[in-house]
Amino acid sequence: MKKLIIAVIAALMPFMTTAQSFEKYENMKDVDAMIVTSKMFKMLAKVDLSDTDPEAKQYIKLIENLDQIRVFTSKDTKVRNQMANDVKSYLQGGSLEQLMRVTEDGKNIKFYSRPGKNDNYVSELFMFMEGNKDGEPISIILSITGQIDLSQLSRLTSDLKVPGAEELKNIENKS
Template sequence: MNRLVITLLLSLLPILSQSQNFEKYEDMKEVDAMVMTSKMFKMLAKVDLSDNDPEARAYMKLIENLDRIQIYKTSDSKVQNQMASDVKSYLQKNSMDELMRVSEDGKNIKFYSIPGKNDNYVKELFMYLQGTDNDKPMTVILSITGEIDLSQLSKLTSDLKVPGAEELKNVNKKS
């Protein structure tokens, strides 16, 4: 019985440690944070939409299969350095595949993923953005977990107004 409990705890450790890397930023006054959980997505998926709108149905299917969205944004240089260190550690721990890099308009954006059930899906999409916004330094971390359909993802992140979201339109083409 003890072996079973230890095995179960060890198997859950990577899942627990993933979110712990970034949740510490939620309570920092220098960080703008947004975290949406699967309960929110399930609630949104229950919204009664017209069956005549295939785009709305596809959107609902996408969000109903999400587990969590975390977005953290800061302009504070100390927090930016801490985020850079945490991102590096997170990427190493999780052996994520790099999807693409974009450098434009003073922003460096990197996208990573954990493969999903096929080439069109990922278990996690991770974005790390460093750059400037209105001549002010900015760092953004975005993590989306669940069963993520890359072809539908740019619509969701555009609706969330995430910096760097416009680049997600090209992720599916490059993966």
Template sequence: MNRLIIALLMSLAPFLMQSQNFEKYENMKDVDAMVMTSKMFKMLAKVELSEDNPEAQQYMKLIENLDRIQIYKSSNSEVRSQMATDVKSYLQKGSLEELMRVNEDGKNIKFYTVSGKNDNYVKELFMYLDGETDGKPMSVILSITGDIDLSQLSKLTADLKVPGAEELKNANKKS
């Protein structure tokens, strides 16, 4: 029985460590951070919406199935270097599959996913942007976890004003 518990904990350890990789950026001076949890999504899902607005209904369905959104942005060169190292480590440890790469207008953007219940859903969408945004060097880490409908996701990322959201909209057209 003890061996079973130890084996289970060891198999879960990489997933537990992965989710912790980026939280250290929350309190750094030169990092803009936003973290939304499932509690926030559940609160938003309780908002009364008109039933004759199907787009709003689909949007609410998307957010009520999310677990967490983490966005970290920095233009500080030391922080950007650390972000690059942490992203590389995260990608090597995880079960993420590359979805798309975009290199244009001074931005190098990579999207990764963890497969979901079918081809239209993912358990995690991970994006890393490194380059220039509005003429400034910038790195952005975005991680969204939950039961994510890819067809609705670009609307959410655009509403959150995430750099790279436009490229995600294009990725949805390709999938």
């Protein structure tokens, strides 16, 4: 029994350390971080929007089903290298599928997803961008979790001014 417990813990360790590896960026000096939690989404869902507007209803439905949005951005070379290594480790866990790659304007952007309740939904949308923005090197990690309706996602990220929001429109068009 002891061996079984140790084997299970050893098997789960990569998943636990990977999730923690992104959390470390929250308090780093050379990282801009934005974390939006499910409590914030619930508060946004209570905002008095027109009940007769179907677009507003879809928007509320989208944000009610989100758990968290995490965005980490850095221009520091050392941090950017660390981010690239952590993303590589996270992706080696094998539970994310690549959706698309975009290379343009000095940016290399990769999108991944974890399957959701059906083909129109994902339980996690993950993006990693490396490249240049406004002439400076930059890396961005974006993770959105919950029951995510891909047809509504780009609107939310645009409203929240999330980096990579423009590229998300391409995913919406492919779903």
